[in-house]
Amino acid sequence: MKTHTIVLLVQDRPGVLSRVAGLVRRRGYNIQSLAVGHSEQPGVSRMTIVVESEDVEQVVKQLYRLIEVIKVSDVTDDPIVEREMVVLKLNAPTASRHEIVSMCGVFDAKIVDVGASTMIVEMTGAPAKVENFIEVVRPYGIRELMRTGRIAMVRGARGQFATEYVEHAGPNGVPVPTTK
């Protein structure tokens, strides 16, 4: 089954995450990852979901049925920048510390904590690069591993701009999106 990267703009209202996740699940599609956070526009959040589906057009149409979903883009075949972050707690006895530090240099990873026998390493990159880094450090012993969901942005001037959906100032002067 093909993996698709879908970027959504959604109204920032309670329950919107569970609506999106619930819909994707009950229509029988498998979510590989889901990342959500604020967008450039107050009141609007952006989500990136990675789903496995034969019929991504149906996924997109079903997502549009949700009242709070403003814009859905399947960016799988677009030129995109994709990023993921991994944070790892590695076994780092004195003997292997030096090796780990130099490996981190190769991958542009950051060492964010050093303990008596462990290190926390943070690395950001394209999903394949993150995958690669994890495999490279695995032999040192991974105690804990955390990954964010994937986020994706279309390259160049083209994009999905939350501000385009803003028309007037809402209560308390907060701009409120009004158009699709």
Place this chain on the structure above:
Amino acid sequence: MSETRTGAQIMCEALIREGVEVMFGIPGGAIMPFYYAMWEYRDKLRHVLCRHEQGAGHAAEGYARATGRIGVCIGTSGPGGTNLVTPIADAMMDSTPLLAICGQVGSHVLGKDAFQETDITGITMPITKHNYLVKDVNDLAYVFREAIYIATTGRPGPVLIDITKDAMQKSTVPNWDQKLNLPGYKPTYAPNRKQVREAVKLLLSAQKPLIIAGNGVIMSGATEELRQFAETLRIPVITTLHGIGSFPESHPLSLGMPGMHGWVHCNRAIQECDVLFNIGGRFDDRVTGKASTFAPNAKVIHVDIDPSEIGKNVKVTVPIVGDARLTLLALLEELPEREALAELHSHASDWLEHIRDLQEKHQGKQQYVNRANTAQWALPPHDVYEKLNRTLAARGNYRVVTDVGQHQMWAAQLIDWNAGPRTHITSGGAGTMGFAVPASLGVAIAHPNDTIWAIVGDGGFQMTNQEMATIKQEGIKNIKIAVINNGYLGMVRQWQELFENKRYSGTPLSGPDFAKLAEAYGWKGLTVEHADQVQEAIDEAHATDGPVLIDFRVEREVNVFPMVPQNKSIAEMIITEADA
């Protein structure tokens, strides 16, 4: 105007502002503040006390389907809300504008498993068009407006508002003028002109064109436009179960119902047609049978207001997102001059003749076989429909509400549906047994001058018949119930007979004496056991100034034919008992 109001008062005023006149519900602890406030507004806002929240929900659905306006039902927290789940799911499947109002425990105990606390917004998330949990009195005026707007526009559907008890009790000055903030909700009504022209081009090239009309035609009020469109192009029209009433069956272009229990000539026409124009139908599996084998020769034009329906079940050549009525008007505008239609007319006329030949060949056989044993049977179910059909046609001013099962399919097949839109009301997509009796209550309130016939099986009747008490208490006189009583869950029994070697597991069904039950509820109750008593009973029901139930004790093991076995192509029909 802008005086302080309690949350509950704001709820009442919001409903009145949106034109709501009647609500169906049951009070309980968490919703009590709303009932307290309702008393002040009782002249404008009628409350109908139902006997079960499921009944309240179906009654609101019946009201909505009979009028096109929003139906409102009310339940308290916990079981009050969960009992509304079935009608909400039903309204979702059949695109019915429904507002479900639930009380919720106080916001200070929310999430603490308080008495009668249930996460009803969580439960109903997949079966509502949208839902809300309101904890702040200041949100109420806005949320009610937005909820009703969402429920009634685009593809209509159910919306639930769950309100904490304290939000109803607290006071504020309501702001009725806040602009709706729905950037992600912009239903498309006007069709894309380019697509409309594509559709016209395809239709004009057709040799065997066919129209399927669904619920969308009725909901958008497009029956007149559909007639004009079909007549101008002379294309025959098939009406789905929910499309019944969108096109008169007496019309020379009308073919009837397709699908699992549709007529043979309708299904054959679908399999043979070269252009299929579906307006406001969603290619439900009960219509298509095995979808991959459906209409194999056809290029499909699909008009639907919900983009997600297009291409979901059937591959579409020309998709048109839009309102059925506006699309038909646009199509009519884009049609060429009369002379340019001559070729289509000539093809269409040969095609219609061919379908009528099919109809004659099969319809006659169906009629014959369905009645083959009539002589041995004291009361064939078909006799009930035949007499009821004739009587209704002669009297006029009627609406028919059906439940789910064999009796529902017989009603769709055997009644001549010529009384216009919103005169055939049934549970289609969800197939909710227990729908008819409470739904008829809503229909009767919406149309007090019509006679409402609820046709129901003995299985479905026993699920919600307590609403007979509601009907009595409300003084409603224009409901007549026909129980098609065969002592089985008949449709399941039919499948067991045809596909499971007559293993009647869990289908034989007994019941009380329904006529006596009706009498106990203060209704008139009649029992009919022989074919020659049918007419007399129907006449007596009509002559009675009050609700009447007739218990038609029909022949027990009769099947609905024709039939397409589940998951089979609609080309593979069981036409008669002999084929089974």
